[in-house]
Amino acid sequence: MKITRKDFLRLSGLSFLAGGAMEAARAIAGRSSAATESQSAPVAQSVRWGMVVDLRRCQKEKGCTACTDACDAAHNVPRIADPQHQVKWIWTQPYETVFPFIQDGYAEQSDAGIPVPLMCNHCASPPCVRVCPTQATWKRADGIVMMDWHRCIGCRYCMAACPYGSRSFNWVDPRPALAHLNPDFPTRSKGVVEKCNFCEERLANGLKPSCVDACPQKALVFGNLADPNSEPRQLLRQRFAVQREPELGTGPSVYYLV
């Protein structure tokens, strides 16, 4: 049979149309299946490590440095006198600088100058993780904002991003500033950023963080914030607690009972 030019154009147009429709149908089906997968994926987080700091208990021990000493010894944190070079994992700051929003004009009479223990907040949405160009810092499934010092290139973006000043840069080699070396934990080298790791190396062995174990007043309470019956969650139900700068939306995992 002989095909006319008109028939040929009509046929080829129809087949192109059919092919395009099939592609479109496949794409729509693929997207809808991907959507159902992503909807089912986020399972309720079963572990989110967090800490509650009871400032009423902590205040009783004026001049106590048990938590800081324990942490520094466990993690080979150097003690450097020069404040521009110092490295801190858990440290203290005066109450009024930690919670400026609580000031009502009279509070400083009772609370001014009281040292508040501070550490990395292990935020729910950590800004340091967002800015790290090498993924040297990332958020683990159990909520710990972890650091891989092997990967850190020392750009200090994370330090600029962290609103809590929880991160320190090693401007100098930290080893000479160490009084005692804990052989089981690495030191850091010059040029990397470091911070509190919630003692993930102890958690892996079923132990609590060293600061928690060291506190003579049991002012630091550590546990799983995702478990409603955990120790910190029970405390948070009973007492009024604040986080540091919650308005920034970082979702700190460290709470303070004031």
Next chain:
Amino acid sequence: MRDRLWIIAGLVLFLAAITAPFWYRPAHARDLAKLPELVLPANQRQCVAPVSYMRASHMVLLTNWRQQVVRDGERKYVAFNGRVYQKSLTATCLGCHNKEQFCDRCHAFAGVSGPYCWNCHNASASRAVAASADTTMHSPEGTHLTENLPPHILAVLASRPNTSSPGSRP
């Protein structure tokens, strides 16, 4: 033909010069070519992987361990023979090996300028005591260090009378 003497003398000198690497060996080169005397662990006879693998690929294993421990939180290593080890440079590797007498000597010999592990990881944590001389690679038990070396290297080793020979190999 008046230049015959000069030409022959020049040729002899030229041949001597280009064959020099084959016949001239200064005294210090002899020491350079000597295999390092590695002190093997006294407390263990088997590493976490076969010797041939460790010799060629210990850096791969260490990098994998680092990745798995730091980033994935996996701290247990099941070895080829079913034994379970802690993935740790300072606890497991240095628990047997002595850094100065094992790692450093071979790295110096191979011209591998030290990896930067030790900038942070504490080598003084080594619980491995300096082993006695009978566990060096000169001993019968130690000869397995030269097993699985490429044949051309074995041939070189065998031809050298003053360095440690690869033991029973022909």
